[in-house]
Amino acid sequence: MVKADYYEILGVSRTADEKVLKTAYRKLAMEFHPDRNPGNAAAEARFKEIGEAYEVLKDPQKRAAYDRFGHQAFQNGGGGAGGFRGDFASSMADVFDDIFGEMMGQRRGGQRSSGGRERGSDLRYNMEVTLEEAFAGKTAEISVPTTIQCDVCSGTGARPGSGAKTCPTCAGAGRVRAAQGFFAIERTCPTCQGRGEIVADPCTKCHGEGRLPEERKLAVNIPAGIEDGTRIRLAGEGEAGLRGGPAGDLYIFLSIRPHEFFQRDGADLYCKIPISMTSAALGGDFEVTTLDGATTRVKVPDGTQTGKQFRVRGKGMPVLRSAQTGDLFIQVSVETPQNLSRRQRELLEEFEKISSSDNSPQSTGFFSRMREFFEGLGEN
Numbered sequence: 083m084v085k086a087d088y089y090e091i092l093g094v095s096r097t098a099d100e101k102v103l104k105t106a107y108r109k110l111a112m113e114f115h116p117d118r119n120p121g122n123a124a125a126e127a128r129f130k131e132i133g134e135a136y137e138v139l140k141d142p143q144k145r146a147a148y149d150r151f152g153h154q155a156f157q158n159g160g161g162g163a164g165g166f167r168g169d170f171a172s173s174m175a176d177v178f179d180d181i182f183g184e185m186m187g188q189r190r191g192g193q194r195s196s197g198g199r200e201r202g203s204d205l206r207y208n209m210e211v212t213l214e215e216a217f218a219g220k221t222a223e224i225s226v227p228t229t230i231q232c233d234v235c236s237g238t239g240a241r242p243g244s245g246a247k248t249c250p251t252c253a254g255a256g257r258v259r260a261a262q263g264f265f266a267i268e269r270t271c272p273t274c275q276g277r278g279e280i281v282a283d284p285c286t287k288c289h290g291e292g293r294l295p296e297e298r299k300l301a302v303n304i305p306a307g308i309e310d311g312t313r314i315r316l317a318g319e320g321e322a323g324l325r326g327g328p329a330g331d332l333y334i335f336l337s338i339r340p341h342e343f344f345q346r347d348g349a350d351l352y353c354k355i356p357i358s359m360t361s362a363a364l365g366g367d368f369e370v371t372t373l374d375g376a377t378t379r380v381k382v383p384d385g386t387q388t389g390k391q392f393r394v395r396g397k398g399m400p401v402l403r404s405a406q407t408g409d410l411f412i413q414v415s416v417e418t419p420q421n422l423s424r425r426q427r428e429l430l431e432e433f434e435k436i437s438s439s440d441n442s443p444q445s446t447g448f449f450s451r452m453r454e455f456f457e458g459l460g461e462n
């Protein structure tokens with residue numbers, strides 16, 4: 083069997099650059115993809131051929147070898163490029179992902195059924211809420227620019243009483259053929275978008291669209307405990323479908339505004355509070371306001387150090403769709419007094435004089451311990 087020329091397979095000239103190759107390849111691969119031609123062996127063979135041609139021509143080394151030796155360059159043990167068939171399938175995979183993505187996108191956008199009904203688009207609405215709102219939950223009023231079915235033509239796009247006529251561009255086939263290099267390519271008809279018929283007398287209110295723009299007001303229930311990035315789907319609240327097709331969905335993407343005092347980690351909340359040196363030394367009680375607006379008392383024992391964390395059970399965030407609640411962690415930092423008056427300085431100096439190593443076990447002798455540690459290392 084004589085193999086077809088790789089350039090001819092892709093319908094490009096021998097001087098085609100990388101971009102031209104890729105574009106040609108993608109068009110053809112989409113056209114002959116087995117997914118689009120189920121049970122069609124010829125299309126499948128063509129699809130493989132296209133992939134093989136592109137695999138060689140996209141690689142400058144393989145392409146140079148092909149230009150010099152033709153298909154022989156890749157026969158068994160042929161010039162330097164041997165074994166490339168082995169990785170053929172794996173290296174094709176990444177390109178196909180790409181194309182699959184596109185095809186999926188196309189399919190989603192054009193979910194057509196008979197009669198040209200088309201599902202409306204999904205809509206995305208970004209909403210920012212405060213941590214307090216995420217804590218308590220709320221009902222938010224939003225206004226969404228969307229489309230609704232035209233009331234005059236009931237979504238058909240045709241003036242009431244008028245019918246449809248066969249599309250003059252494709253004569254009702256819904257597809258048109260166009261020459262593309264080596265191949266004749268079939269495409270969806272641009273006039274009727276594949277429906278095969280067009281509206282004979284368009285509705286005057288919607289100009290044949292079948293739907294009208296509308297600003298819709300919706301009340302959205304935001305449950306307590308939502309997290310940053312939570313997505314709420316409101317089925318059927320997206321754009322109206324075309325010609326009686328189902329409406330799309332509305333997705334609300336929630337983001338939570340950073341809070342001035344609380345950081346969140348899952349259901350737990352973290353809060354840093356500064357306490358005075360004397361409170362840390364003598365101990366005391368603090369009142370912390372929590373997200374529910376209540377206050378909670380935190381007892382700090384005497385001799386509390388910076389970084390010490392206190393846990394207040396059940397004062398964190400509610401867990402979505404559950405009766406559980408996280409905890410609140412309060413971390414203290416001890417503030418060293420500044421701007422001392424003469425009297426304060428005297429008192430502290432006096433305090434220092436009567437202090438012993440028991441009062442500050444960590445700092446007493448720290449530098450000599452550190453020195454000894456490193457000297458000890460030197461001896462070993």
Ligand SMILES: [Zn+2]
Pocket residue numbers: 232233234235236237238239240285286287288289290291292293
């Ligand atoms: Zn209308």
Ligand SMILES: [Zn+2]
Pocket residue numbers: 249250251252253254255256257271272273274275276277278279
């Ligand atoms: Zn048509």
